Amino acid sequence: MSLQYVGLSEINGPLVVLDDVDGASYDEVVDIRLSDGSARIGRVVEVSGKKAVLQVFEGTNGLSLKNTKTRFLGKPMEMPLSPEVLGRVFNGAGRPIDGLGEIFAEKTADINGKPLNPVSRSYPRNYIHTGISSIDALMTLIRGQKLPIFSGSGLSHNKLAVQIVRQAKIAEDNGQEFAVVFAAMGVKNDVADYFRRSFEESGVLQKVVMFLNLSNDPIIERILTPRCALTVAEYLAFEKNMHILVILTDMTSYAEAVREFSSSKGEIPGRKGFPGYLYSDLASLYERAGVIKGSDGSVTQIPILTMPNDDITHPVPDLTGYITEGQIVLDRGLDQTGIYPPISVLPSLSRLMKDGIGEGYTRSDHSDVANQLFACYAKVMDARALASVIGEDELSELDKAYMDFGKKFEKYFISQRPDENRSIDETLDLGWNLLSLLPKSALDRVNEKLLDEKYNPHAAELFA
């Protein structure tokens, strides 16, 4: 297919229209050459008779109706794949930008992927140890899970993501390789740099594939970034049997790119101007996490998103929460009191945790202590609400005990140093000791036998 079409018939935002095209297929890639010799890539987003609507990834700056030659490549957008991608840096559209040359591809794959047959999935059960107490104990990350971090501007989500990458280890080590695919979408240069430096310092850079679409890069390219990253992740996981942790940041910028593209196509907007298909679109990314029967590898996703105005009901966190298997919510209030990581325990959740903890995975008492901590911390919130009205002194003895528990729970359990890697035993014992600050009768989620064994008021006295 070497037929080239000279000129365009319409340009509108990132979209261009070509008339009198023969045989353009839906979703295929086009190569656009400008008269100055530079090349751009686009994709067919609508065909109607002989008219084709193209989306240009690098933007339409400098395009005129005359100065282009367009070639249809006859295939959807593909990503070259090879084990050499490890340690490489790509731009948002999957082209190497680290000066080390093109990838010598072993194969290529459609970046849109294909839906994974539910029958072929195997249910994720093995936990990933992160060394962060609140995550390991209360919202355990499971291999093959998608667990987003809901954050806000200025909160320490990047620091947390780096700590997870550095400390993440798989419970049973059978010599399988672990690697990270990092996709930055619309993040600031400093942030991308922070990740790169952190990966370098912790010596994992050779195990990281980076895709960078910075905030000043073309928006339409941003729509490709996570797809390229996940295609690489699937390849490494399911064909090279590696355990892949995918970090996607920032999903809010991604969704805004989808919105911008949608509105330039003149589509009917849904909530807050986002297109009606945002759910399906996000799902086509998040659902690419998982474990497949017959393959030893796995794809685990930690998407990071900043909630505009810290609003969890904003469409992006809202739709994300409906697709992902839980969420880790960061809280500005905790952050302001100097607690790192500022994980807000109550709205956070890991849906897959119940089948990946307990006997044989973590420890037999894990779910009991986790449930009890959740229940007690919920009571702390009630007590605090009451105290803000009637004053702490007027509270009942039990409520005062809850107030004390809440403070110490935040100080000793949630809070930890960015380089502190707690073992699961340390974390769970810490949980029991903190629970022992409360009267035994308040611990109603645990059976008595276990309670007798673990209730330890002496250890609780040590918390200052």
Place this chain on the structure above:
Amino acid sequence: MNTIFSINGPVVKVRDTKDFSMLEMVYVGTKRLIGEVIGITSEETTIQVYESTTGLKPGEPVEGSGMPMSATLGPGILSNIFDGIERPLKQLEEISGAFIAEGASVSALDTVKKYDVTVIALVGERLNGGDIYAVCPETPVIEHRCMLHPNLSGEVVWTAENGKYTINDKIVQIKNDKGEIIDLTLCQKWPIKQSRPFKERLPISKPLITGQRVIDTILPIAKGGTAAVPGGFGTGKTMTQHQLAKWCDADIIVYIGCGERGNEMTQVLEEFSQLVDPRTGKALTDRTVLIANTSNMPVAAREASIYTGITLAEYYRDMGYHIAIMADSTSRWAEALREISGRLEEMPAEEGFPAYLPSRISQFYERAGYVETLNGSEGSVTIIGAVSPQGSDFSEPVTQNTKRFVRCFWALDKSLAYARHYPAINWNDSYSEYMDDLANYYDENVSIDFLKYRQQISNILLEENKLMEIVKLIGSDVLPEDQKLVIEIARVVRVGFLQQNAYHKDDTYVPLEKQFKMMGIILTLYDQCKTIVAEGVPVSTIVATGIFEKVIKMKYDIPNDKPELFRMLTVEIEQQIKKLRTEV
């Protein structure tokens, strides 16, 4: 030959043709993707395609099938997992591997497997639509009854011997009124968007027993009824649906995973094959059919998945079974409607949803019911639909419109879920309109006191709700003693009764008998305490005896098969109260 003119996402248009009819199934392109005609004008025919349209070109052929989108109905449906247009996912895996490819053509049901068929129809007998002409065991627990297609009737002219047959073998021949001979096999086709006919609707009178206390006792659902489970993410919609699918006393479960997570479907597959149905002693999969259109599968098939599911359910209903459908989640289905509507450039109504959203929702829920079937047996379809409101806001269009067409509303509550109170059904916001219809059943089958107890339990919760307004402002210490007691008893009701542990072997399913006894114990405790509080015993003294905790733990301490232990607990309460009385 008709060819594609334009492509926009899942919507494909064909120009200048009069060959297609509305809702006809068509094959699109050289890959023969499956599609459905959704709009016809004199200039162009609009088709929605149930598979990914990547790579499709204008000029590729479009071929009609001459019939509407239909489900194949016959033995082999149960224990199977299908995609939204009834393609078996296991066979798709064999064809295209772990990732689903487009254009895979597979038969809906196993055409090789032989079933042990017993022919019931006799030569010379007249059969009408819905009459059973043959039966075969489909799974160890369900007998499949092959019924004459509702639109056919005639006289039996030939029958096969009893024996082993595949679904496409000829079993019976009938001669219709025009004198034509029609071959009957074990399977038939039915258009998914059309409800199957029945003789008449019967009044609703039996509960669907789920073993979940908050549902069976406080907010019951009837066989043939409809319920909605709305809740934001993380409130336990899916968990509630799983619990109901596992434990409810329907004969057959149709579980529709509509636009939800792939791992969840895998979980259902794995868990249900290991779990044993308490009534039959066989695997739960033997009575379950799964329909999976996960959120990354094509959006048009998501719309179809709901109709496919209900058509399968109606087919088994017509055999005289009781079916429960779990649709998780109907919001994704509504969003699929919105997405297709947007691509068709229809005028949007509320929040971009098409104006026909309410009528589509009502058409779906109205396919539930308790009926007398064409062959005179009784069957029912119960629909339990999860709703995922955007931003947890119950005023959004899907929740509001669903509320209009269901009679049972189990509102899931974020704050309960945060406190890990499951099932997180908020007893103040939820309602069930079925209590009156079911009153007779409870009177006759559980106890004449059941409804009285239920009312008293509800009253305690209502009173607590009122008192909490005050407590939130000034704390519980200032309340008079009798109101403090209400707060304490309400806690017993909430933690000891409404909250239920799905992972505890006894608590995951609780028979009605035990639910009734538990209410009895709580009310006894309340009555006894009320007397001594009136006599001046402070509530804090009663709390200190640990009797409330003892009652809260009864759900774990008293196994389901030992109701006699309730007697002992009553005695213990009475002794404890007596002791307090003498002390004061």
